[in-house]
Amino acid sequence: MSETGCHRRSVETTIRPPSNRVSPRAVRYWTVRAVPGWLVVTAVQVIWLVSSGQDVAAHVAGLVVTALLAAAHLIVMPRWRFRVHRWETTPEAVYTQSGWFKQEWRIAPVSRIQTVDSDRGPFEQIFGLSNVTVTTASAAGPLKISGLDKETAQRVVSELTASAQATAGDAT
Numbered sequence: 001m002s003e004t005g006c007h008r009r010s011v012e013t014t015i016r017p018p019s020n021r022v023s024p025r026a027v028r029y030w031t032v033r034a035v036p037g038w039l040v041v042t043a044v045q046v047i048w049l050v051s052s053g054q055d056v057a058a059h060v061a062g063l064v065v066t067a068l069l070a071a072a073h074l075i076v077m078p079r080w081r082f083r084v085h086r087w088e089t090t091p092e093a094v095y096t097q098s099g100w101f102k103q104e105w106r107i108a109p110v111s112r113i114q115t116v117d118s119d120r121g122p123f124e125q126i127f128g129l130s131n132v133t134v135t136t137a138s139a140a141g142p143l144k145i146s147g148l149d150k151e152t153a154q155r156v157v158s159e160l161t162a163s164a165q166a167t168a169g170d171a172t
Contacts, residue, residue, distance in 0.1 A: 017105075018088035018095040026085070026147030029127040030078035038070040087145040089160060094134050096143045106143050112136040113164040118153045132156050 045066060049059035081100040088095040094113070097105045115135040124130065130153035135142040148156065 017097055018086040020087050022082065022085045022087070022145075022147030023129060023149040023152070024082070025127045025129055025149065027078040027082050029123065029129055029147065030081055031074055032127075033123065034074055034077060038066070038074070042066055042070070085147060087148075089156060089163075091163060094143055094160065096145055098144070098146070106140070108134060108136045108138065108143050110160070110163045111167045112138065113160060113167075116157050116160045116164065118157045120150070130154075132160075134160060 042063065045059065045063050049056065049063070052059070077100055081098075084097060084099055084103055086095075086097045092110055094108045094110065095106070097103070113134055113136055115133075117133045117135070118130050119133070120130045128150055129146075130148050130150045132145040132148060132153050133142045134145075145153075145156070
């Protein structure tokens with residue numbers, strides 16, 4: 001017992017990635033979402049090739065390089081993101097890990113949660129995906145869990161809302 005008469009609990013925290021992966025459908029979603037950018041780059045190169053009529057070999061080489069880069073990006077990026085993107089909620093905190101090129105790991109105590117939202121854009125609706133946004137008083141901004149299936153997102157929103165309401169604290 002300490003001098004104040006209170007027992008101190010020793011809690012060991014292990015730094016580890018959050019345990020839950022996003023929906024496997026997120027791989028297809030991220031792939032489809034990346035395609036328009038590559039189509040724009042390719043269209044610009046084709047227009048330049050057709051309109052200039054000069055140095056055709058260099059333009060064709062540029063198109064080949066673009067096609068190879070696009071293929072590599074569309075194959076690697078979504079799968080890499082799927083391996084990295086993780087999330088977890090516990091009675092004490094929300095954990096997120098995201099990114100593919102620049103990776104970010106965030107933890108927010110449940111006592112700091114101010115709002116919990118879910119959203120689904122048109123393409124996410126096509127793929128049956130939802131996003132959960134957890135807003136806290138942090139200057140770093142909200143935590144976002146992207147690529148969840150609709151049912152999981154609804155469950156997470158309900159559970160986090162209930163946990164935040166049951167947790168003592170002022171969420172600031």
